[in-house]
Every structure is written in C-alpha cells, then in structure tokens.
Amino acid sequence: MSNVFIAFQRNEETRCIVDAIMADNPNAVINLQPAMVRIDAPNTLVVRRSTVEEQMGRQFDLQELHVNLITLTGHIDETEDEFTLSWKH
Amino acid sequence: MDMKVNKKLNMKDRYNLMTRDLDWEPSYQKKSDIFPYLEYEGIKIHDWSKFEDPFRLTMDAYWKYQAEKEKKLYAIIDAFNQNNGHLQVTDARYVNALKLFLTGVSPLEYMAHRGFAHVGRQLGGAGPRVACLMQSLDEIRHSQTQIHSMSNYNKFYNGFQNFRHQHDRVWYLSVPKSFFDDAVTAGPFEFMVSIGFAFEYVLTNLLFVPFVSGAAYNGDMAAMAFGFSAQSDEARHMTLGLEMIKFILEQDPDNLPIVQRWIDKWFWRGYRVLTLVAMMMDYMLPKRVMSWKEAWETYAEQNGGALFADLARYGITVPAGWTQACKDKDHISHQAWATFYNYGAAAPFHTWTPSESEMQWLSEKYPDTFDKYYRPRFEHWAKEQKEGKRFYNTTLPMLCQTCQIPMVFTEPDDPTKIAYRESDYSGMKYHFCSDGCKGIFDHEPEKYIQAWMPVHQIYQGNCFTPEADPTAADFNPLAEVLKWYRMEMGKDNLDFEGSQDQKNFKAWRDLATAN
Amino acid sequence: MHIDLRTVNIEPLRQTFDHIAARIGPDKQASRYLEGTMDVQAAANFHYRPTWDPEHEIFDATRTAITMKDWYALKDPRQLYYGSYTASRARMQETAEADFDFVETRGLADSYDDAARRTALDFYIPLRHVAWGANMNGASMCAYGFGTAITQPCLYQGMDQLGVAQYLTRMGLVLGDQGEVQAAKQAWMDAPQWQELRRYVEDTLVLKDWFEMFVAQHVALDAMLFALAYTEVDQALNAKAGPTVSLMTRFQTELFEDSSKWVDASLKIATAENPENKLQLQTWIAHWRARAVKALQPLAQQALGADSEAALTRVAARLDTRLVKAGLLA
Numbered sequence: 001m002s003n004v005f006i007a008f009q010r011n012e013e014t015r016c017i018v019d020a021i022m023a024d025n026p027n028a029v030i031n032l033q034p035a036m037v038r039i040d041a042p043n044t045l046v047v048r049r050s051t052v053e054e055q056m057g058r059q060f061d062l063q064e065l066h067v068n069l070i071t072l073t074g075h076i077d078e079t080e081d082e083f084t085l086s087w088k089h
Numbered sequence: 090m091d092m093k094v095n096k097k098l099n100m101k102d103r104y105n106l107m108t109r110d111l112d113w114e115p116s117y118q119k120k121s122d123i124f125p126y127l128e129y130e131g132i133k134i135h136d137w138s139k140f141e142d143p144f145r146l147t148m149d150a151y152w153k154y155q156a157e158k159e160k161k162l163y164a165i166i167d168a169f170n171q172n173n174g175h176l177q178v179t180d181a182r183y184v185n186a187l188k189l190f191l192t193g194v195s196p197l198e199y200m201a202h203r204g205f206a207h208v209g210r211q212l213g214g215a216g217p218r219v220a221c222l223m224q225s226l227d228e229i230r231h232s233q234t235q236i237h238s239m240s241n242y243n244k245f246y247n248g249f250q251n252f253r254h255q256h257d258r259v260w261y262l263s264v265p266k267s268f269f270d271d272a273v274t275a276g277p278f279e280f281m282v283s284i285g286f287a288f289e290y291v292l293t294n295l296l297f298v299p300f301v302s303g304a305a306y307n308g309d310m311a312a313m314a315f316g317f318s319a320q321s322d323e324a325r326h327m328t329l330g331l332e333m334i335k336f337i338l339e340q341d342p343d344n345l346p347i348v349q350r351w352i353d354k355w356f357w358r359g360y361r362v363l364t365l366v367a368m369m370m371d372y373m374l375p376k377r378v379m380s381w382k383e384a385w386e387t388y389a390e391q392n393g394g395a396l397f398a399d400l401a402r403y404g405i406t407v408p409a410g411w412t413q414a415c416k417d418k419d420h421i422s423h424q425a426w427a428t429f430y431n432y433g434a435a436a437p438f439h440t441w442t443p444s445e446s447e448m449q450w451l452s453e454k455y456p457d458t459f460d461k462y463y464r465p466r467f468e469h470w471a472k473e474q475k476e477g478k479r480f481y482n483t484t485l486p487m488l489c490q491t492c493q494i495p496m497v498f499t500e501p502d503d504p505t506k507i508a509y510r511e512s513d514y515s516g517m518k519y520h521f522c523s524d525g526c527k528g529i530f531d532h533e534p535e536k537y538i539q540a541w542m543p544v545h546q547i548y549q550g551n552c553f554t555p556e557a558d559p560t561a562a563d564f565n566p567l568a569e570v571l572k573w574y575r576m577e578m579g580k581d582n583l584d585f586e587g588s589q590d591q592k593n594f595k596a597w598r599d600l601a602t603a604n
Numbered sequence: 605m606h607i608d609l610r611t612v613n614i615e616p617l618r619q620t621f622d623h624i625a626a627r628i629g630p631d632k633q634a635s636r637y638l639e640g641t642m643d644v645q646a647a648a649n650f651h652y653r654p655t656w657d658p659e660h661e662i663f664d665a666t667r668t669a670i671t672m673k674d675w676y677a678l679k680d681p682r683q684l685y686y687g688s689y690t691a692s693r694a695r696m697q698e699t700a701e702a703d704f705d706f707v708e709t710r711g712l713a714d715s716y717d718d719a720a721r722r723t724a725l726d727f728y729i730p731l732r733h734v735a736w737g738a739n740m741n742g743a744s745m746c747a748y749g750f751g752t753a754i755t756q757p758c759l760y761q762g763m764d765q766l767g768v769a770q771y772l773t774r775m776g777l778v779l780g781d782q783g784e785v786q787a788a789k790q791a792w793m794d795a796p797q798w799q800e801l802r803r804y805v806e807d808t809l810v811l812k813d814w815f816e817m818f819v820a821q822h823v824a825l826d827a828m829l830f831a832l833a834y835t836e837v838d839q840a841l842n843a844k845a846g847p848t849v850s851l852m853t854r855f856q857t858e859l860f861e862d863s864s865k866w867v868d869a870s871l872k873i874a875t876a877e878n879p880e881n882k883l884q885l886q887t888w889i890a891h892w893r894a895r896a897v898k899a900l901q902p903l904a905q906q907a908l909g910a911d912s913e914a915a916l917t918r919v920a921a922r923l924d925t926r927l928v929k930a931g932l933l934a
Contacts, residue, residue, distance in 0.1 A: 113733060236640055240620070274655055
C-alpha cells in the first residue's frame with residue numbers, strides 16, 4: 001500500500017478545498033509548508049464537489065482545481081462530482 | 090418541431106463529442122500518409138479509442154483557467170520588479186542557481202513546446218493529440234514565463250544575457266541540449282515515454298522541487314511564483330505521461346520490451362542531466378532546502394518506488410540504472426561542484442568553495458562520504474585561494490559520448506576510481522562515463538556518433554570567432570573560446586569572491602537599507 | 605492630492621538580453637513579446653538528425669520553398685505571447701459563454717424558426733470537422749515551421765480552431781441534439797455537397813511545405829470560409845430569424861477579425877522579402893483558392909439558395925482586397 005498525494009498553493013481559495021478533502025478522507029494527513037499545503041492519503045483520495053461547495057459557500061467546478069494545483073501522484077478519475085486519486089497495486 | 094428534452098450528456102460523453110468525434114476516417118488520402126511515423130518504432134496500437142483522457146479540458150476551460158494563473162503570476166513578477174525584489178534574496182551567490190536554470194533548463198521548455206506540437210500532430214488518436222497540443226501550449230508558457238521571471242535578474246547580474254547563444258555552444262550546456270535533442274529526434278512513441286513519462290513523471294519532482302523550494306527558501310519570489318504556477322500545468326503533464334505508458338502497454342504485449350528499454354534509457358539520460366540539480370541543491374543555495382541525497386530518497390526511492398510497484402502488473406521493472414543511481418546519491422553533487430569549481434573560468438556563472446558552516450551541513454547530510462572524499466579537496470582549494478592561487482583548470486575534460494558530462498563519475502563501488510567505459514565503432518573509439526551511457530550508445534550508435542561534442546569541437550578549431558588568429562604570437566585558445574561563447578572575462582565567470590555581482594549586490598543592499 | 609511614491613532607484617547594468625539588444629538597440633526596454641519570442645528557437649549545433657526526417661535538421665529553414673534573410677521579421681502584429689494570448693482568449697471565452705447562457709436561459713433555441721434551424725444545423729455543424737483539420741494543420745506548422753515568430757501564432761491559431769470546433773459542437777447540441785451532431789458528421793462523410801471540402805482538408809493534411817499549408821489553410825480556405833459562414837450566412841439567418849445563431853458563433857466572428865491581422869501581416873512580409881517568394885505565394889494562392897471556391901460553392905448554395913453567387917462574389921472580393929494589401933495582387 002502506498003500513499004497518493006495532492007499539493008496546492010496556500011491561499012484563501014484552497015483553504016476551503018483542503019478542509020473539504022480532510023472532511024471526506026479520514027485517513028488523510030496534512031502537511032503545511034510556507035507556500036504550499038500537501039495532503040497524503042493511503043491508497044486513495046477523493047475531492048468531492050458538494051463538500052467543497054459547502055465549505056466555499058458558492059458553486060464550484062472541479063476543473064477549478066487547476067488554478068491552484070501544484071502537483072499530485074496516483075491514477076486520476078474525474079467526473080463532474082468527484083476527483084479521485086488512487087494507486088492500484 | 091418539438092424539441093426533445095436534451096438529455097444532459099455526462100462529462101465523459103460530452104468530452105468525447107468535443108474531441109474524438111471531431112476526427113474521421115479519411116477517404117481521399119491514405120491514413121498512413123496522414124500519420125506517417127506510427128509504424129517505424131515497432132510499437133503496435135490496435136485501438137486508439139482506448140486512450141483515457143484523464144483531464145477533460147475543453148479549450149474554453151483551458152483559456153479561462155490558464156489566463157487566471159497568468160494574471161496572478163505576472164502580478165507577482167511585476168511587484169517583484171517594481172520593488173527591487175532581487176535584493177531580498179539571501180545572498181547574491183543564489184543568483185547563480187538562476188543562471189544555471191536559464192541557460193540550461195529554460196531552452197528545454199521551448200524544445201518541449203515544439204516536440205509536443207510534433208507528437209500532437211503525429212499520434213494516431215484524437216484524445217492523446219489534444220492532450221499533447223495543450224502540453225505544447227503549456228511548454229511555451231513555461232519557456233516565456235521563465236524568461237520573463239529572469240529578465241529582471243538579467244538587468245542587474247552578469248551571466249544571463251547570452252543564454253540563448255550559450256545553450257547551443259557552451260561545454261556543460263550540451264548536456265541538457267543533447268538530452269532534449271535526443272528526445273525530439275526519436276519517434277513519437279519514444280518521445281512520449283522519454284519526456285511524457287520518464288521526465289515529466291518519474292524525474293520531474295527532482296528538477297522542480299529543488300529549484301522552486303530553493304527559490305522560496307532564498308527569498309526569490311519571482312522564481313517561486315513561476316515554479317508554483319508551472320507546477321499546476323505539470324500535474325496535467327504527469328497524468329498524460331502515465332496514461333500514455335499504460336495505454337501503450339495495454340495495447341499489445343509486444344510493446345513491453347520496447348517500452349522497458351526506453352524507460353531504462355531515459356531514466357539514465359534524465360538522471361545524468363539531474364547532476365546539475367544535485368550540485369545546485371548541495372552547493373549553490375545559501376539557504377539549503379534539503380540535500381540531493383534526501384531529495385533522491387523522497388522523490389525517486391519512495392515516490393518512484395510506489396510508481397514502479399504500480400506498473401509491475403504490466404511487467405515493467407525498475408529501470409536498469411536504478412541501483413547505481415541510489416548508490417551514487419552520496420557522491421554526484423560533490424563531484425559535479427568540484428568540476429565546476431575547476432572550470433570556473435569557462436562557465437557564465439560564479440563558483441566558490443563552501444564555507445566552514447556549509448561544509449558542516451554537508452558532513453551531516455553525507456556522513457559516509459563528504460569528510461572522507463570531498464572535504465579535503467575543498468579545503469585544499471580554499472587554502473590555495475587564500476594564498477592568491479585560486480585554481481582554474483586550463484585543460485579540457487574528456488566528455489562522455491552519450492550524456493556529454495565530463496568523465497568525473499566514479500565506479501559505483503569504488504569512489505576513488507574514475508569510471509571509464511568504451512566502445513569501438515566504425516574505426517573510432519568512443520568513451521563513456523558508465524554502463525548506462527555505453528549501453529545507450531551500443532544500441533543506437535548511428536545516432537550518438539552524430540553528437541556535437543563541445544570539447545572535440547574546440548580541439549577541431551570550430552569554436553573561434555572569425556577574428557581569431559591562431560598564428561598570432563599571443564594566441565590564447567581558451568580566451569578565444571570564451572569570446573566565441575560570448576562570455577565576458579572577469580564579469581560573467583570566475584570566483585564569486587571579488588565578482589561584480591558580489592560588489593553590486595552589497596552596494597545596492599546598503600543603498601536600500603542605509604541612509 | 606498628488607502622492608509621490610518613491611522606490612529606491614538602482615541603475616541596471618543592461619536593459620535586456622544581448623540577442624534582443626542586438627535587434628532593438630542597446631538602451632531600450634524590451635517588451636514581453638519580444639523577450640519571449642525573438643531567437644528563442646535553437647539555431648545551431650543540433651546533436652542528432654530526426655529519425656523521422658533524416659533529410660532535415662531538427663529546425664530547418666529548407667522545409668519550405670519560402671526564403672527569409674531573417675525569419676524573425678515575421679513578427680505578429682498582435683504581439684501574442686502566451687500571457688497575452690490566454691488573456692485575449694479568456695475575454696473572448698467569457699463573452700461567448702455569456703452569449704450561450706443568454707440563448708439557453710431565454711429558450712431562444714427552442715423558439716428559433718424551424719427552417720432557419722435546419723439551415724443552420726446543416727451548414728454550421730459539419731464545419732466542426734473543418735476546424736479539426738485546421739487544428740491538425742496548426743500543429744504541423746508549429747512543429748515544422750521555422751522561427752518562433754511564426755511557429756508560435758500558428759499553434760495559437762490551431763488551438764483557436766479547436767475552440768471553434770468545440771463551440772460549433774456546442775451549438776449543435778443547443779440548436780439540435782446529439783443526433784443532429786451525428787447527422788452532421790454523416791453529411792461530412794457522405795453527402796455530395798461536402799466532399800469537395802473534405803477532400804480539400806484531407807489534401808492539406810499531407811502537405812510537406814508548411815508555408816504552403818499556411819496559404820492553403822489561412823489564406824485560401826479560412827479567409828473565404830469564415831467570411832461566408834460568419835458574415836454572409838450569419839447575416840442571412842439574422843434577417844430571417846433573429847440573432848440566435850450569431851450569439852452562438854460570437855467566438856468565431858471575433859477570431860476571424862483577430863487572426864486576419866496576423867495572416868495579412870505575415871503574407872505581406874514574406875511577399876516583400878524577394879520576388880521568388882512573391883511568385884511562389886501567388887502560385888500557391890491561385891491553386892488553392894480555385895479549389896476552395898469549388899468546395900464552398902455547394903455549401904453556399906445549400907445555405908443561401910439564390911443569393912449564394914452574390915455572397916461568394918463578395919467573399920472573393922474581400923480576399924482580393926486583403927491580397928492587394930499584401931502586395932500579391934495588382
């Protein structure tokens with residue numbers, strides 16, 4: 001079993017995204033650095049649009065992730081409602 | 090007419106309509122004439138539609154999000170320029186890391202732009218073509234944002250101003266240049282494996298995290314902003330590379346040995362180019378982020394380990410040079426910096442000996458190797474420098490025919506012995522730094538004998554300006570080569586101590602902080 | 605009240621990179637366009653020949669019959685580098701998005717005149733495939749062209765055309781549905797009136813000379829196709845049924861105006877360079893133009909009926925005006 005991770009720039013927009021991820025992924029671990037926030041999770045990590053919208057208080061298109069994304073690992077699966085990273089060992 | 094209720098298409102189907110469905114089976118021209126390069130590498134693709142687009146970006150979304158990223162990035166660059174941001178860096182030695190980046194790495198972004206335009210035309214499937222063309226756009230973005238970020242540094246420091254001319258000529262820059270030339274001259278599938286996968290997935294973090302974190306740690310807001318902004322494009326690139334590898338391997342089992350060989354080759358060539366990054370991390374950042382050894386352990390051994398564990402189900406094994414690269418993590422940065430210290434007269438950036446506290450850091454990070462093999466050299470050179478005899482090597486090094494790095498690497502199990510390998514081909518003898526580089530040559534000798542080797546070219550007399558007169562009594566070949574390199578002697582090169590960069594930085598900082 | 609803000613003034617050692625200063629003079633500030641474009645392409649000492657084209661170097665001016673003393677003379681009058689390109693297209697996208705939204709939220713597609721709807725679907729939706737061909741050609745011109753000054757805008761134009769293809773697809777879904785989009789593809793493949801144009805597009809895909817491709821795509825085809833589609837047919841539909849289709853083709857209309865500036869400037873500079881270029885360009889234009897007219901005739905007929913001949917005459921006259929300005933026609 002290996003970790004997948006996703007990293008964002010640290011700013012007001014990503015604060016809500018990060019909170020949503022932590023809420024939806026109980027095994028995720030957060031790593032805060034001066035300009036970057038990185039979230040590791042064992043095997044799989046999901047970003048759920050509805051949770052992000054709850055946090056943000058506005059409509060959110062998952063493709064907006066592109067604006068503040070720094071890097072990630074794992075295979076990606078993207079739908080309108082969920083963005084998932086996973087390894088398939 | 091009654092409009093049927095338009096069933097909203099799901100994301101995948103909509104994207105299909107917006108990309109693959111635009112393509113069609115030609116009737117008036119043969120498909121093999123429209124896509125002439127798909128067979129010669131021996132890769133077998135039976136069904137292009139099996140390629141899964143991981144990020145389903147339509148052009149309108151692309152423009153929207155990229156424009157937003159650009160706006161934010163240029164706002165930071167503008168603020169940096171307006172406020173003399175360059176004076177905020179830890180010390181002016183840091184700027185030399187940026188010179189290395191602009192002369193060595195930025196031109197590769199442009200090569201990637203053209204390379205992805207090529208495969209974005211030549212691959213047989215609409216899905217991968219669209220993804221490759223978006224990458225081609227991203228790469229010209231990187232080329233230009235890097236040039237723009239560094240433009241301000243160019244105004245105040247020496248060594249940036251001829252980056253274009255120098256990338257095509259200077260001895261150590263043929264290392265990155267030949268790397269990318271090799272990739273773009275390969276076929277479209279090899280290009281995808283070499284750059285899309287090996288470089289953009291396996292090795293990318295080893296290039297970007299050191300430089301970008303290095304920028305952040307050393308107060309360089311412009312490069313840091315560029316780095317973070319570019320990284321989000323990299324997420325799409327990594328995804329394309331990984332998806333492409335999976336796709337090729339799933340299409341036909343006959344593809345496996347070809348792909349494995351490419352992974353072995355490109356891991357090795359990419360790893361060799363990263364020697365420059367290793368040296369930058371360990372020696373050129375006044376405030377260090379982590380050691381090369383630590384970066385290798387995190388990004389190669391851990392991350393790479395997870396990746397290759399995942400790919401094992403296709404029959405892919407860890408690249409051939411992996412073990413050696415892991416052994417060499419304790420050595421290459423020191424060997425490389427020692428080389429550049431030697432050739433400090435011939436590179437358009439400054440070099441220096443590490444301070445005592447820096448050597449203390451190196452001792453801690455490299456407990457098995459630094460004090461034993463490398464500290465003595467630096468202490469010796471520092472002593473010579475103090476005595477007014479700063480050492481500059483005036484003979485030219487032998488270069489490895491494949492990676493074109495000077496032959497400074499040692500045997501993986503004996504750091505006191507330089508590694509020499511050779512091959513005879515067509516009546517000539519060729520030299521290599523490693524089994525990896527020799528293996529690459531031996532598989533495609535017709536390709537690698539073509540290389541424009543900077544040291545050979547100097548010896549053949551091809552590196553002089555038209556005004557140079559070898560018959561003159563005071564003819565100084567090294568000085569003439571530097572003229573040809575467009576390097577200003579005493580300004581762009583030599584030790585950081587006593588350089589114009591050092592003097593100016595101090596004077597400007599005083600100006601900005603004192604009355 | 606006037607506030608005088610001071611920042612510490614430090615004298616720079618130089619204004620720009622040496623290769624830029626060599627072009628614009630030693631003491632001038634360089635624009636972002638110039639710094640990001642001029643001389644960026646590697647120009648010497650390539651290490652290996654392309655295994656896919658061993659007759660040429662990686663970047664090779666002999667991939668075209670056109671010759672230039674300085675390929676960077678072909679500067680883009682719009683000065684598009686990546687930053688200004690995406691900013692421009694993001695603005696256009698925002699407008700287009702608002703227009704599509706307007707149509708959809710007010711049910712303008714549902715209430716659109718049925719005859720006009722049929723004309724629009726039959727004429728515009730197959731053009732998404734022409735735009736796809738243009739995207740492929742833009743990639744070719746960027747990959748095999750010479751000098752960033754021209755290869756850069758060729759890629760931008762190619763990606764703009766992908767945008768066009770996607771906007772046309774979207775219009776097909778709004779004005780019709782997935783079935784209509786499929787029917788349009790069927791027409792592209794089989795219907796007699798589309799075959800001349802499809803043959804044209806496929807023939808351009810295999811051109812070896814990237815500048816000839818530039819002429820066949822941008823000058824002979826797009827100059828007339830865009831004028832036909834986004835002026836003539838657009839106006840005819842407006843007159844009959846209101847601006848619903850105009851709203852959904854906003855991007856194309858703006859793109860045509862924008863890219864024409866670049867195409868015309870490039871032609872003019874290449875023409876003025878030497879008489880051999882002029883002759884070559886004239887030869888290519890004569891050949892491809894004749895084919896393009898033949899290809900567009902049945903489509904103009906289909907969309908405009910009796911007015912098609914007059915419309916095509918106007919479209920041809922517009923191209924003539926542009927060619928006169930470029931120095932290619934007396």
